[in-house]
Amino acid sequence: MLRPVRPLGNMKMPRSGKTVRLFRDGRNQALRIPREFELEGEEATIRKEGDRLIVEPVRKGRLLALLSTMEPLDETFPDLDADLPALDEVPM
Numbered sequence: 001m002l003r004p005v006r007p008l009g010n011m012k013m014p015r016s017g018k019t020v021r022l023f024r025d026g027r028n029q030a031l032r033i034p035r036e037f038e039l040e041g042e043e044a045t046i047r048k049e050g051d052r053l054i055v056e057p058v059r060k061g062r063l064l065a066l067l068s069t070m071e072p073l074d075e076t077f078p079d080l081d082a083d084l085p086a087l088d089e090v091p092m
Contacts, residue, residue, distance in 0.1 A: 044058060
């Protein structure tokens, strides 16, 4: 026996993730992050997209780590401001 098909617009998308408890910490709303969703580091950035909160860890020192793996440049860079007046001669 065939079952009726619901229109796509009425379908609920399956929720991925886990339900967590919201609570107040002073004037701030907070939530407990389950162990399986822990973020690395000591800081995170948060932004709102529609009704979703996006939380991402702040990763520090990645640029310095990348630069330390690179060889120094042996090229001389052109003097791009040679024909400009000295900074202390520019009226402000």
